[in-house]
Amino acid sequence: MSEARGTHDLGLSLFSEERQNIDIGQQIFCNSAVNMGNIVAVGFDMDYTLVQYKADTFESLAYDGTVKKLVRNLGYPKELLEWSFDWTYMVRGLVLDTKRGNILKMDRHKYVKLAYHGFRLLSKDEKVAAYGKTFIKYAFDGPDYAHIDTFFSLAEAYLYAQLVDFKDSNPEKFSEVKDYSRIYADVRSAVDMCHRDGTLKEMVAKDPKKYINEDNSIIPMLKMLKDSGHAVFLVTNSLWDYTNVVMNFLFGAHTIEGSSSLSLDWLQYFDFVITGRPSGKLINTDNGTPLAQVGGSAIELPDRIPNKHCKVFQGGNVSHLHKLLHVGSSSQAGGRCLLFLNLKERLGFSHPHGRLERNSNCSGMSEIRLRIKPITGSGPLSTYEDMDASEKEKLTAKLELLEGYRSRVRAAHQEAQRSFHQQFHPVWGQLMKAGYQNSRFAHQMERFACLYTSRVGNLGLYSPTKYYRPGENIMAHESNVLSL
Numbered sequence: 001m002s003e004a005r006g007t008h009d010l011g012l013s014l015f016s017e018e019r020q021n022i023d024i025g026q027q028i029f030c031n032s033a034v035n036m037g038n039i040v041a042v043g044f045d046m047d048y049t050l051v052q053y054k055a056d057t058f059e060s061l062a063y064d065g066t067v068k069k070l071v072r073n074l075g076y077p078k079e080l081l082e083w084s085f086d087w088t089y090m091v092r093g094l095v096l097d098t099k100r101g102n103i104l105k106m107d108r109h110k111y112v113k114l115a116y117h118g119f120r121l122l123s124k125d126e127k128v129a130a131y132g133k134t135f136i137k138y139a140f141d142g143p144d145y146a147h148i149d150t151f152f153s154l155a156e157a158y159l160y161a162q163l164v165d166f167k168d169s170n171p172e173k174f175s176e177v178k179d180y181s182r183i184y185a186d187v188r189s190a191v192d193m194c195h196r197d198g199t200l201k202e203m204v205a206k207d208p209k210k211y212i213n214e215d216n217s218i219i220p221m222l223k224m225l226k227d228s229g230h231a232v233f234l235v236t237n238s239l240w241d242y243t244n245v246v247m248n249f250l251f252g253a254h255t256i257e258g259s260s261s262l263s264l265d266w267l268q269y270f271d272f273v274i275t276g277r278p279s280g281k282l283i284n285t286d287n288g289t290p291l292a293q294v295g296g297s298a299i300e301l302p303d304r305i306p307n308k309h310c311k312v313f314q315g316g317n318v319s320h321l322h323k324l325l326h327v328g329s330s331s332q333a334g335g336r337c338l339l340f341l342n343l344k345e346r347l348g349f350s351h352p353h354g355r356l357e358r359n360s361n362c363s364g365m366s367e368i369r370l371r372i373k374p375i376t377g378s379g380p381l382s383t384y385e386d387m388d389a390s391e392k393e394k395l396t397a398k399l400e401l402l403e404g405y406r407s408r409v410r411a412a413h414q415e416a417q418r419s420f421h422q423q424f425h426p427v428w429g430q431l432m433k434a435g436y437q438n439s440r441f442a443h444q445m446e447r448f449a450c451l452y453t454s455r456v457g458n459l460g461l462y463s464p465t466k467y468y469r470p471g472e473n474i475m476a477h478e479s480n481v482l483s484l
């Protein structure tokens with residue numbers, strides 16, 4: 001046995017070749033420790049978590065439906081029907097300033113890094129005038145702000161920007177009451193109607209293949225979790241009928257034609273399923289009412305289904321969930337149940353420049369090196385007022401030179417940073433960064449997600465009893481020491 005193996009690596013090098021090399025795009029990253037061995041139940045959200053919609057077709061459906069409602073139900077000009085949707089334009093993490101008609105990208109301190117009025121980039125002066133120069137001038141929540149945090153909101157953000165531009169260039173086409181805030185409220189209610197009245201869901205049900213990505217990593221991953229003794233559940237705001245259509249497609253029936261061909265086979269992968277209620281959102285306050293089962297009582301599953309005891313519920317709240325999981329208080333439950341929700345980055349992992357963040361040495365940046373010489377001298381310091389005219393002239397000339405130099409360095413730095421960011425997204429730059437800081441979106445991920453990954457099927461690439469541990473937290477002063 002070599003000394004290295006015996007004393008330092010505790011024999012782990014024996015397994016080095018067997019260690020799985022998971023591509024960075026499929027890895028699971030850890031913000032906060034999770035020991036899967038202690039996790040009793042693993043839950044999955046449906047829309048945009050287990051089910052990945054095709055953004056180009058699905059979000060266009062929402063866009064087209066919303067435009068029609070604005071024109072037909074809310075009296076907006078007919079020209080809107082000619083508009084088209086660029087599904088690549090908006091990204092998650094943006095904030096709409098609905099009073100001013102602006103779309104903002106900010107960092108984790110709520111410092112506004114980029115601001116557009118409709119599709120027009122605000123100058124630095126305009127941005128500073130509206131949002132200040134420093135951190136946390138505004139809370140950016142409350143009725144004047146809308147957070148674009150889910151894929152579902154991308155179409156409404158794009159349509160809002162189009163309407164802001166359209167109102168600015170055609171004010172005569174909008175009545176006085178239709179200010180930017182009112183326009184946003186109209187867009188929001190039209191989107192909401194599309195989700196409620198079947199505009200989207202009927203189309204998806206007719207041709208799921210057009211709107212949903214097939215994903216053959218889901219079944220093995222769910223099987224693995226169940227086989228290792230975890231309870232597995234689905235929890236969705238979608239209603240049962242739609243959930244059943246979408247899950248049939250995801251679990252292999254890629255040629256669904258009408259509801260008659262729907263099967264309940266997919267339920268075998270779950271211990272229970274909680275769907276939304278026709279009257280509202282899923283997780284609401286506990287009023288003590290029992291959790292309603294779809295169909296009045298349990299859905300009768302065919303005998304051949306292995307997990308015949310799977311029950312389907314609608315509505316409910318956190319305490320219902322705890323009862324189903326047989327866990328007591330919320331603190332106990334929180335430590336023993338893992339819920340996967342959608343926080344997937346659209347551009348990050350699969351983007352051709354996805355590795356730039358780690359490996360690139362952005363050429364523009366490396367050229368900018370400002371050398372600061374210490375001021376040395378033994379004599380007493382003289383003030384500007386003490387100097388004679390020629391000394392003052394020399395000093396003023398030097399100051400001008402340095403100021404010119406500083407503004408050129410600043411401009412070059414800004415340009416280098418801009419072009420670096422544009423490699424990720426031409427308008428909004430890196431999703432997870434705003435300048436050098438973590439973006440508001442990244443900040444949310446850090447705060448709310450113990451684990452994150454590009455798609456939920458990646459869970460199947462890791463042991464179901466893995467102990468996920470976060471990397472070391474590094475403070476600013478420590479990173480300087482580490483780079484020495």
Ligand SMILES: Nc1nc2c(ncn2[C@@H]2O[C@H](COP(=O)(O)O)[C@@H](O)[C@H]2O)c(=O)[nH]1
Nearest residue numbers: 045046047152191192195196235236237238
């Ligand atoms: N009434 C509205 N429903 C919406 C809106 N945006 C999304 N949705 C619906 O929520 C669920 C999400 O399901 P989940 O599985 O992620 O919990 C799905 O049915 C969407 O159609 C909205 O603005 N209004």
Ligand SMILES: [Mg+2]
Nearest residue numbers: 045047048342
């Ligand atoms: Mg979802």
